[in-house]
Amino acid sequence: MITALLLFWPALAALLVLLIKGQGAKKVAFIAALVEFALALFATSQFDSTDGAMQLSLNMPWVESAGISFSIGMDGISLLMVLLTTFLVPLIILSAFKHDYKNPHIFYALVLFMQTGLIGVFVSLDAFLFYFFWEVALIPIYFIAAIWGGENRIKVTFKFFVYTIFGSLFMLAAFVYLYFQTGATGASAHSSDVQAFYQLALDSDTQSWVFWFLFIAFAIKMPVFPFHTWQPDTYTESPAQATMLLSGIMLKMGIYGVLRWLLPVVPMGVSxxxxxxxxxxxxxxxxxxxxxxxxxxxxxxxxxxxxxxxxxxxxxxxxxxxxxxxxxxxxxxxxxxxxxxxxxxxxxxxxxxxxxxxxxxxxxxxxxxxxxxxxxxxxxxxxxxxxxxxxxxxxxxxxxxxxxxxxxxxxxxxxxxxxxxxxxxxxxxxxxxxxxxxxxxxxxxxxxxxxxxxxxxxxxxxxxxxxxxxxxxxxxxxxxxxxxxxx
Structure with missing residues (x-):
């Protein structure tokens, strides 16, 4: 339950912030982000650091007929990423207090919405849920950079958006293929659960191309050479808080994706x-x-x-x-x-x-x-x-x-x-x-x-x-x- 609260609290707080006009929005956003950090610390106190399995889990049917579930949980890697996110977001919000952004309630609500997407990526244990939050995290940062960015913000942000969507489509194609390789015949036997993907016995040729589909998606987000060309311009033209979110947290989504969804799913492709x-x-x-x-x-x-x-x-x-x-x-x-x-x-x-x-x-x-x-x-x-x-x-x-x-x-x-x-x-x-x-x-x-x-x-x-x-x-x-x- 604590993982679900960690996931949804920033989104609920964002809706509240949207209702607050003027400079009061930033104070409410900051308090909400501190509450999220406190929840992460509480989750850490409930976490067994000697156990490498998923903990604090929640698994509910999402699209039950298709074997897609709302499955979330944390192991030690996930927990550290959640702690990093919840530690940095209140500081990033506080760093914006000296700026007089137009429509501050929208700005701070977008930051909190993005936090929900980031947490969702780090706790998702279902491939399509992971993909959903991967895209959710992109939308707020796009608008933050495009509305409050520098002189060339539209062109630069569009390039960033195209790069990321391009990589996301490769990831989605790989996930759909892997999904249909799970289970027996019939759609109801398929599963997009991460453990089902780990248990697949794909031949080396299949793992090779699946590797590249997933790697390209994650390499763009990190970014790794030569998939990096969107990054310097985006960091430069984005407002300071967007740059902090992108560099401090969002690029970790790509690295985390490699650890959770690439290395263990296609080990022969990796080799x-x-x-x-x-x-x-x-x-x-x-x-x-x-x-x-x-x-x-x-x-x-x-x-x-x-x-x-x-x-x-x-x-x-x-x-x-x-x-x-x-x-x-x-x-x-x-x-x-x-x-x-x-x-x-x-x-x-x-x-x-x-x-x-x-x-x-x-x-x-x-x-x-x-x-x-x-x-x-x-x-x-x-x-x-x-x-x-x-x-x-x-x-x-x-x-x-x-x-x-x-x-x-x-x-x-x-x-x-x-x-x-x-x-x-x-x-x-x-x-x-x-x-x-x-x-x-x-x-x-x-x-x-x-x-x-x-x-x-x-x-x-x-x-x-x-x-x-x-x-x-x-x-x-x-x-x-x-x-x-x-x-």
Missing amino acids: QWDELVLVLSIIGIVYASIIAIRQRDLKRLIAYSSIAHVGLIAAGIFTLNEQGLQGGIIQMLSHGINVTGLFFIIDIIQRQTNTREISSLGGITQNAKGLSIFFMILLMGSIALPLTNGFIGEFLLLMGVYQYNAWFGAVAGLTIILGAVYMLRMFQGVMFGNKSEHTEAFRDLSASELAVLIPLVIMVFWIGLFPNTFLSISEPAVNNLLSIIKR
């Missing part, structure tokens, strides 16, 4: 193509890092850095060893925290200076020592400094990739060097040196901005210093996943 996926992922790491070094727009730089980080996560996951999978999961948490904080800091800078050009900034640290400290901590987490969250994930991921192939591990390790280059150069150009006309009157952090950044920085050090808090939750589910893949 045929895992090396190619690792090559594409590693190309993406190096390519995106080099492009990031050349960027002069703060948002585009972080957008390309995100592609590099996701490339390493994808590479680690497709090694199919425990270190790679555990590293990928904890790095999803770390990346979500770090990238949300970095985009928020860029939003603060842009709001006060009306520019994101590195060459037009400088000297901010002279007026904003508090911002400088938070910026540096999040940056160090992003470049995997020991004792920060990024170090744990990248260490496990590189260990996993190295075990798969030492040369792959060596090239993937360039992400640490290249990441340090573009992130530290960015920090130096923005925060140090002489003040510019844009930064002369820069102000330090306000109370609401501190309220966003302090929880993020706490998590940077919590994951970095006490990673077993989170690794112990996902470990039984990872071992269960590996047993399914290698059966």
Whole structure:
């Protein structure tokens, strides 16, 4: 029941927010998001972290004659994604308080509707229910970006929408095919339950093409090279809160889809193509890092850095060893925290200076020592400094990739060097040196901005210093996943 409440509470709150005109909408949305986080913490207290099976489940007929059910539940992987979502959404809502968005009740209602779609993806145990929430999550972010985005928002958002729908159709085709392979003859014997998909005995040729249908859908959402071209423009043109939702949470849908619906359903297809996926992922790491070094727009730089980080996560996951999978999961948490904080800091800078050009900034640290400290901590987490969250994930991921192939591990390790280059150069150009006309009157952090950044920085050090808090939750589910893949 708690899982159903987690799923539907944001949608109910969104309907309430729609009825509230003016600035009161944001306060109600923030309180509703905090309630959702409290529900997630309660669910965690009821969760048995030693059990890798699905827990807190609910299974009800949806389209009973077709064998489609409203089946939801969580294992350790799902729970961590739910915790990430419910932790970040109230902070993202709070980060918008300094913005005077037109029709705020619609804006904040869309954020909450999107949260329902995100939670639905992470708890769905039926293929068509998963697909339903996959599409539900897309609709609110499309309107947020298209209505409150930048000058080129319509063209860029349309490109993002087309890419995602294109991938979704591949996923739907694969799910329909898999559905008809389950059960005996007759539609009533078929099932779209995830366990029914896991039990399919498909030949290697079938698994090969099903792999590509599912992989393309998930690779676009992550995104993995060469399916990434929608991402930098979308991140740049979207309003800050949409960018945080996209980078901090929504791209995790693609990675989660790989873990839940790709690896265990078509393991022979994965074994045929895992090396190619690792090559594409590693190309993406190096390519995106080099492009990031050349960027002069703060948002585009972080957008390309995100592609590099996701490339390493994808590479680690497709090694199919425990270190790679555990590293990928904890790095999803770390990346979500770090990238949300970095985009928020860029939003603060842009709001006060009306520019994101590195060459037009400088000297901010002279007026904003508090911002400088938070910026540096999040940056160090992003470049995997020991004792920060990024170090744990990248260490496990590189260990996993190295075990798969030492040369792959060596090239993937360039992400640490290249990441340090573009992130530290960015920090130096923005925060140090002489003040510019844009930064002369820069102000330090306000109370609401501190309220966003302090929880993020706490998590940077919590994951970095006490990673077993989170690794112990996902470990039984990872071992269960590996047993399914290698059966």
